[in-house]
Amino acid sequence: xxxxxxxxxxxxxxxxxxxxxxxxxxxxxxxxxxxxxxxxxxxxxxxxxxxxxxxxxxxxxxxxxxxxxxxxxxxxxxxxxxxxxxxxxxxxxxxxxxxxxxxxxxxxxxxxxxxxxxxxxxxxxxxxxxxxxxxxxxxxxxxxxxxxxxxxxxxxxxxxxxxxxxxxxxxxxxxxxxxxxxxxxxxxxxxxxxxx
Amino acid sequence: xxxxxxxxxxxxxxxxxxxxxxxxxxxxxxxxxxxxxxxxxxxxxxxxxxxxxxxxxxxxxxxxxxxxxxxxxxxxxxxxxxxxxxxxxxxxxxxxxxxxxxxxxxxxxxxxxxxxxxxxxxxxxxxxxxxxxxxxxxxxxxxxxxxxxxxxxxxxxxxxxxxxxxxxxxxxxxxxxxxxxxxxxxx
Numbered sequence: 247x248x249x250x251x252x253x254x255x256x257x258x259x260x261x262x263x264x265x266x267x268x269x270x271x272x273x274x275x276x277x278x279x280x281x282x283x284x285x286x287x288x289x290x291x292x293x294x295x296x297x298x299x300x301x302x303x304x305x306x307x308x309x310x311x312x313x314x315x316x317x318x319x320x321x322x323x324x325x326x327x328x329x330x331x332x333x334x335x336x337x338x339x340x341x342x343x344x345x346x347x348x349x350x351x352x353x354x355x356x357x358x359x360x361x362x363x364x365x366x367x368x369x370x371x372x373x374x375x376x377x378x379x380x381x382x383x384x385x386x387x388x389x390x391x392x393x394x395x396x397x398x399x400x401x402x403x404x405x406x407x408x409x410x411x412x413x414x415x416x417x418x419x420x421x422x423x424x425x426x427x428x429x430x431x432x433x434x435x436x437x438x439x440x441x442x
Numbered sequence: 443x444x445x446x447x448x449x450x451x452x453x454x455x456x457x458x459x460x461x462x463x464x465x466x467x468x469x470x471x472x473x474x475x476x477x478x479x480x481x482x483x484x485x486x487x488x489x490x491x492x493x494x495x496x497x498x499x500x501x502x503x504x505x506x507x508x509x510x511x512x513x514x515x516x517x518x519x520x521x522x523x524x525x526x527x528x529x530x531x532x533x534x535x536x537x538x539x540x541x542x543x544x545x546x547x548x549x550x551x552x553x554x555x556x557x558x559x560x561x562x563x564x565x566x567x568x569x570x571x572x573x574x575x576x577x578x579x580x581x582x583x584x585x586x587x588x589x590x591x592x593x594x595x596x597x598x599x600x601x602x603x604x605x606x607x608x609x610x611x612x613x614x615x616x617x618x619x620x621x622x623x624x625x626x627x628x629x
Contacts, residue, residue, distance in 0.1 A: 255568045256481030278463040
C-alpha cells in the first residue's frame, strides 16, 4: 500500500513526460541513422568481403591449375579447364588459333597420361571425350583469317604434328580430313621452309 | 519472481531493437522507464524541475551509450540504473544546488501564494516530506530506497549495482520498510 502511495507522490507530470519523450525520440532519430547504418554496413561489408575472398581464392586456384597444367587426375583439373575457357574467351582473334593449338597439345598429353596408367571404363570414356576436344581444338587452330595468324598457327601445329611421341596420325586416323586440311593450309609454311 | 524475469527479458529485447534503430521500441523504453527515472531523481534532488532536467539528461545519455550495452554481457536493467546513478553522482559533483527542502517557511508561503493547483501543491508538500525523510537516512539506506522504491529494481539487480549480497539487502530493506511505513502514514 505504501509503495502505491510513494509511486503517486513520485509520479512526473504528464506534460513533462510528453515533452521529454518528443525530445528523446527526435534525438533518437538523429542518432538512429548512425545506429542503422552500422549493422547494415557491417553486413554488406561482410558479404562483399566474403565474395571477394571467395573469388580471390578461386581465381588463384584457377591460375595455379592452368599455369601448372595439372593432369586429369588432379583435384584442380576442373579449374584448369575453366581457366582455359576464360583464356579462349578473352584472347584476341589473331591469338586464338595459337591458343587452340596449345590446348590441342594439352589434350593430347592428357590422353597419353591416361592411357599410360592402364585402362578402366571410366578412363576409356575420359579418353574418348579428350580426343574429341583435342580434334576440336586442332580444327579451331586452323581457323585463321590472315597470313600472319596462319603462319603462327602452322608453326604451333607443326610441332604438334611432327612430334613422333605424340603419334598424331593415330589420333587423326578416323578424321584424316583434319590432317589433310592442315597439310593444305600449312605446307607452304613449314618450320624450316620445307614441306611437311 | 517470474514478473521480474519477464521484465528483464523485455528490457533486454527492447534494448537490442533500440540498438538497431527501432524508434517504436525507443518510445516503449521511454514509457517504461521514464516515470521511475524521474522518481529516482526526485528522491535524491527533492526538486521537480531539477529532477525533470536530470531525467531528460539520463535519457539523452542513454542514446549515446546504448552502443556500449551488450545483452551477452549482462542485464539491461542493471546497466541502465548504474548509468543513471553515475549521472546523478556527477550532477551532484558539478552542481551543489539549493533544493526545495532547504527553503525556509517564508519561501514555502510565497510558493503557496502562486497560482498552483491545490492537488499539485499538496504533492509538492508530500515530496518535501518524503525528501526530508530520505535526507535523514544513511547513505546505504538512501541507495536502497532509491533503487527499491523509486527505480523498483529487484534484489538481484540491486546487489549487482551496489555490490552487496542479496541477503544483506533484504535484511536492510525490511528495516527500511518499517521506517517508511511509520513515516508515510503521516503523509
